[in-house]
Amino acid sequence: MPIEIPAAPVAMKNPAYSPTISIAMCTYNGERFLTEQLESFVNQSRLPDHLVACDDASTDGTQRILTEFAIRSPFPVELHFNTATFGVAKNFEQALLACAGDYVALCDQDDRWHSSKLQRLSELLDANPQAGFACSDAELIDKHGNSLHRKLWNVWRTDPATLALKPATQRRAYSVRSNCVTGATMMFRRKVVWDCLAPIPQSWVHDHWLAVLCEILNCPGCATPELLTQYRLHPGQTIGVGSRNWFRRPQTIDERQKKFMQRQQRYDDLQAHLEACILPQVPEAAIWYDVIHSARQDLAVRQKELHLPWWHRGFNRFLRGKRRAA
Numbered sequence: 607m608p609i610e611i612p613a614a615p616v617a618m619k620n621p622a623y624s625p626t627i628s629i630a631m632c633t634y635n636g637e638r639f640l641t642e643q644l645e646s647f648v649n650q651s652r653l654p655d656h657l658v659a660c661d662d663a664s665t666d667g668t669q670r671i672l673t674e675f676a677i678r679s680p681f682p683v684e685l686h687f688n689t690a691t692f693g694v695a696k697n698f699e700q701a702l703l704a705c706a707g708d709y710v711a712l713c714d715q716d717d718r719w720h721s722s723k724l725q726r727l728s729e730l731l732d733a734n735p736q737a738g739f740a741c742s743d744a745e746l747i748d749k750h751g752n753s754l755h756r757k758l759w760n761v762w763r764t765d766p767a768t769l770a771l772k773p774a775t776q777r778r779a780y781s782v783r784s785n786c787v788t789g790a791t792m793m794f795r796r797k798v799v800w801d802c803l804a805p806i807p808q809s810w811v812h813d814h815w816l817a818v819l820c821e822i823l824n825c826p827g828c829a830t831p832e833l834l835t836q837y838r839l840h841p842g843q844t845i846g847v848g849s850r851n852w853f854r855r856p857q858t859i860d861e862r863q864k865k866f867m868q869r870q871q872r873y874d875d876l877q878a879h880l881e882a883c884i885l886p887q888v889p890e891a892a893i894w895y896d897v898i899h900s901a902r903q904d905l906a907v908r909q910k911e912l913h914l915p916w917w918h919r920g921f922n923r924f925l926r927g928k929r930r931a932a
Contacts, residue, residue, distance in 0.1 A: 625732070626655040627724055627793075628707030632697045633659060636715035637667040639838060642751070644675045646718045652725035653681050654711070660686040660701040662693070668715075698789075698812035699804055710796050712789040712813065717744075718751070718836040727793040730828055738820030739794035739827040741766050741787050742834040749840035758837050762786040766829035774826075778897045781821045782876070783904070789813030791835050798825045802883040807875035809868060818876065822884060822891050859912050866909050873898050873905070 629647065633640060647654060657679070659672050669687055676683035684704060692700065702710060709728055713719075723742070730740040743765070744758040759765035766787050769777060780786075792813060799819045806815050820827055877898050884891050904926065911919050 625708035625728060626706070627652070627709045627711060627728060628656040628658060628705035628796075629654045629711050629713050630698065630701040630705050631657065631659045631713040631715065632662065632694065632701055633664060633668050633672065633715040634662040634691075634697075635664045635666045635668060637664075637671055639716035639840075640668060640671050641675075642718050643713065643715055644671070646721075648680060649721050650719070650724050651722050652728065654707075654724060655681060656705065656707055657681060657683045658686070658701045658704045659683065660697050660704075661688060662697045663688045663691045693808070695806045695808060695810060695812050695815070699806045702812070703804060705796065708796060709793050711793040712816075714790045716838045716840065717790050718747070718838070720832075720834045720836070723834040724793075726830065726832060726834055730830055731793065731795060734828045736825060737795070737828040738798040738823065738825030739787070739792055739816065741792045741827060741829050743829075743831045744788065744791050744835040744837040745833045747836045747838050749838065751836075751838070753836075754839065757833065758788060758791070758835075759831070766827065767831060770826060770829055777826060778821055778894070779900060781818050782873070782897055782901045785811070785814035785817060787813055787817045787827065788837070789816075790837060792816070792827075794820065795825070798823055801887065802879070805879075807872070807879065809872040809875050822880070822894055823888060824890075862912055863909070866905060869905055870902070873902055 631643075647657065659676075661669050661672060669685075672683075672685055676685055686700060686704065688697065688700075698712070709731055711724060711727065727740045727742065731737060734740070746754040746756045746758060748754055759767075764780060764784075764786055769780060769786060772780070789812060794816055799816060802819060802823075803816075806812055817827060877895070880891060880894055880898075907926075908919075908923075911922060914922075
């Protein structure tokens with residue numbers, strides 16, 4: 607009887623590695639718009655692998671909506687309900703540290719996502735392996751979800767795509783002084799900032815903090831002008847574009863002085879974090895001492911101008927901008 611020799615096993619090709627994606631979402635009394643945002647997660651062409659939602663002790667139906675969504679969600683949902691209010695930065699810190707994905711997308715409670723958002727931002731990070739984060743432009747909508755026919759980047763003097771093309775020295779100076787990256791449009795590479803992400807100082811907003819950390823670690827962001835988010839403007843916003851009152855009364859000298867002190871605290875907190883958490887691992891980040899020192903000098907000059915007329919301060923600011931751009 608002939609002996610049958612088993613066929614050699616067919617070599618199987620390993621499938622291409624696909625980075626996992628987490629969503630870090632923070633909520634606070636957001637029942638009015640929350641369901642629309644959650645449904646936009648389910649409609650993604652590339653579903654997330656993990657959603658972390660941290661609620662900051664809401665008193666409305668936000669926690670109920672999150673719980674019901676977690677039961678029927680097609681992907682794992684991790685919920686954290688704070689017993690006391692943490693504030694935006696600390697609540698986002700909690701959510702970010704709980705994420706396990708290779709890429710982490712930041713999310714507010716009141717926007718809507720285009721169905722291709724996660725796929726496009728992850729493709730952008732795949733195509734730019736040195737980038738610490740990717741972000742996009744957004745369409746502005748009103749409280750009813752109607753388009754305002756305006757784009758988010760039109761709000762900024764320098765949009766993220768333009769900033770990414772500037773020389774490193776200009777990028778560093780601008781990133782410390784101002785933030786043009788809106789967290790609701792951002793996806794970052796978790797491994798880049800994981801070791802030095804926390805603690806986020808109270809003086810900083812989470813998205814600005816992430817953008818600066820990526821710059822310090824020599825992993826600046828990349829951007830696409832695609833409108834991947836519908837960014838909602840409404841009176842109840844805590845921070846963001848919609849929280850600004852564009853027709854506010856002129857600020858008093860005391861109010862402007864308070865803002866200068868807040869910015870000074872921000873620079874102090876950044877330097878302390880740089881020394882405690884970054885320099886021991888990345889010694890070349892010491893060049894940021896000069897960046898922070900320059901920002902402090904600029905702040906001191908502006909403080910001396912407090913008593914000047916508004917048009918004089920504006921002209922001086924214009925001249926400083928021209929010198930930095932030269």
